[in-house]
Structure formats: structure tokens, C-alpha cells
Amino acid sequence: MLRLLDIEFHKIKHNRASRILSLVYFGLLASIALIAAIKFDIGPVKFHLAEQGIFNFPYVWHFNSYMAAIFKFFLLLVIVSMMANEYSYKTLKQNLIDGLSKKEFILSKFYTVILFAAISTVFVFGVSLILGLIYSDFNEIGIIFSELEYLLAFFVKLVGFFSFGLFLGILIKRSAFAVAGMVVWLIIESIFKGFLYWNYRHLKFDASEKVDAIMQFLPLEAMANLIKEPFSRLGAVRSVAKQIGETVVKDYSVSILNIAIVLFWIAVFIYASYALLKKRDL
Structure with missing residues (x-):
């Protein structure tokens, strides 16, 4: 495993675009902290976002993992460009000539995905x-380390998303087209979701449940379901909703079923990548 990771690290280290994209990605993750600096002073109204409870334990795990997942597209570019470069610079063929099996080649990419x-x-x-620790109103150990399952969901989500990107990179061989393929698949899922809503329109209020029950098994929808939006969970949002006569009823927990579905798709993408590479004459 370490040998395979060392090979991939060597390739990324000598690829300027991959280095820059990786630095940008982790810089954006760190920029989540800048949210704490957002302040609005409009006359007597003073608004400090950090004081609205977004960094309270355990809510901070939910909020930050959701926000951080938005930046995953930058690392996706690194993943798909890794595969594009293998074909462009003939390193894939050279690795196989040097004794690396096709199975080891796919594993080296998958280990890199897991490491990222x-x-x-x-x-x-x-x-x-x-x-x-800086902004939370709750600092008890039991509260601080509760709801860490959002980090597990974040990890699984990234592995699933990057595995999908790896498969597309092998399938299409060009990084730009591979990313475009991901966008096309997202559009396909969206169109299918719209079709389901139209098909179940006669059910009115039950239509959403029917659609969600079907859509949860599609790859990108399953990944999106791992970490549900955290904004309506905020006390301030709930207070506003209550004042206008609305009640927010939503399950924000990390579902074991959703994790299992994404793990299934990870296995499908990695196996399909291997099967595709094994079938090709390089």
C-alpha cells in the first residue's frame, strides 16, 4: 500500500496543476474559519454570524462538514487530471511495463482517493x-465529541465522489470531459427527479416521499443525502419560522442506509474502473 501511495505522491508532486489545486482546496477548507469574521453593523442592528450559534458544539460538526463538502470539486479536478495525465504522458503504460499490475494501478488510485x-x-x-473551542457556548466533553458521525459521512461522501471521478477519468481519458461527464450525470439525475415528481403529482403531499425513496439509490443523490443542509436547524431560523406560523420538521441525522448505498456505489465505481482498464489494450 505504501509503495503504491509513494508512486502516486511522486506523480502529484511533479505536477504543477495538481499541487496548485490541492493547495487551493485546503486553503478553501481553512477559509471556513473566515465565516467567524462576518459582521454587519447597520445602525442599531449589529449582526455577528459567529454569535448565531453556527460554531456551537455539536452543531459545528454538521455545519462545517456540509460547507467543506462544497469545495470537493477542486480535488475532483486533481483526481481526474491524474488519470488524464496517465494517458497523455504514457505513464500508465510505463508503469505496467515496469511490473505494476492493472489491479495494483487501480488500487494506487483508490488509496490516493482514500488518503485525500x-x-x-x-x-x-x-x-x-x-x-x-473559541465560539461555542457548550464546552462539556460529552457535547464536544457528540455527533461526530457527520465527519464519517463527510469522509464517505468524498470517497464516493472521488471514486466516481476516478471511474469517469478512466472511461473518458480527458479531465475536462470527465468533469463534464459528472455534470451531465447530475443533470440526468435532476431530470429524472423532475420526471418522478410529475409522475407522482396526483399524490400531492406524499409525492416528495415517493420521489425521495427512489432517488436515494442514485449515486449523486445518495452522496448529497449523507449530510443534509444544516441551516434550518439553527435556532434563529426556527424562531423566524415559528413567528410566521411554520414549523421545521426534518431529520438531520446521518442515515446508515445512505452510508451503505454510497459504499455500494464506491465498490461499483472501483470495480468498473478495474474491469474497464483490464479490458482495454494499452
């Missing part, structure tokens, strides 16, 4: 812990 996801998760954990 793990480093990202540890990074988000560190940023969230620091922000929580």
Missing part, C-alpha cells in the same frame, strides 16, 4: 474543533 478524503476529514475536524 482522510486528510480532508482530519483537516475539517481540526478547524471545527478550534472554532468550537
Whole structure:
């Protein structure tokens, strides 16, 4: 495993675009801390976002993992460019000539995906812990380390997303087209979701449940379901909703079923990548 990771690290280290994108990605993860600096002073109204409870334990794990997942597209570019470069610079063929099997080649990419996801998760954990210790109103150990399942969901989400990108990179061989393929698949899922809503329109209020029950098994939708939006969970948002006669009823927990679905897709993408590479005459 370490040998395979060392090979991939060597390739990334000598690729300027990958280095820059990786630095930008982790810089953006760190920029979550800048949210604490957002202040609005409009006459007598003073608004400080950090004081609204977004960095309170354990909510900070939910909020930061959701926000950090938005930046995953930068690392996706690194993943797909890794595969594009293998074909462009003939390093894939050279690796196979040097004795690396196709299985080991795919594993080297998958281990890199896991490593990127793990480093990202540890990074988000560190940023969230620091922000929580500074701004949280709750500092009891039991509260601080509760709801850490959002970090697990974040890790699984990244591995799933990057595995999908790895598969597209092998399938299409060009980084720009691979990213475009991801966008096209997102559009396909969105169109299918719209079709389901139209198909179940006669059910009125039950239509959403029917649609969600079907859509949860599609890859990108399953990844999106791992960490649900955290904004409506804020006390301030709930207070406003209550004042206008609305009640926010939503399950924000990390579902074991959603994790299982994404793990299934990870296995599909990695196996499909291997099967595709094994079938090709390089």
C-alpha cells in the first residue's frame, strides 16, 4: 500500500496543476474559519454570524462538514487530471511495463482517493474543533465529541465522489470531459427527479416521499443525502419560522442506509474502473 501511495505522491508532486489545486482546496477548507469574521453593523442592528450559534458544539460538526463538502470539486479536478495525465504522458503504460499490475494501478488510485478524503476529514475536524473551542457556548466533553458521525459521512461522501471521478477519468481519458461527464450525470439525475415528481403529482403531499425513496439509490443523490443542509436547524431560523406560523420538521441525522448505498456505489465505481482498464489494450 505504501509503495503504491509513494508512486502516486511522486506523480502529484511533479505536477504543477495538481499541487496548485490541492493547495487551493485546503486553503478553501481553512477559509471556513473566515465565516467567524462576518459582521454587519447597520445602525442599531449589529449582526455577528459567529454569535448565531453556527460554531456551537455539536452543531459545528454538521455545519462545517456540509460547507467543506462544497469545495470537493477542486480535488475532483486533481483526481481526474491524474488519470488524464496517465494517458497523455504514457505513464500508465510505463508503469505496467515496469511490473505494476492493472489491479495494483487501480488500487494506487483508490488509496490516493482514500488518503485525500482522510486528510480532508482530519483537516475539517481540526478547524471545527478550534472554532468550537473559541465560539461555542457548550464546552462539556460529552457535547464536544457528540455527533461526530457527520465527519464519517463527510469522509464517505468524498470517497464516493472521488471514486466516481476516478471511474469517469478512466472511461473518458480527458479531465475536462470527465468533469463534464459528472455534470451531465447530475443533470440526468435532476431530470429524472423532475420526471418522478410529475409522475407522482396526483399524490400531492406524499409525492416528495415517493420521489425521495427512489432517488436515494442514485449515486449523486445518495452522496448529497449523507449530510443534509444544516441551516434550518439553527435556532434563529426556527424562531423566524415559528413567528410566521411554520414549523421545521426534518431529520438531520446521518442515515446508515445512505452510508451503505454510497459504499455500494464506491465498490461499483472501483470495480468498473478495474474491469474497464483490464479490458482495454494499452
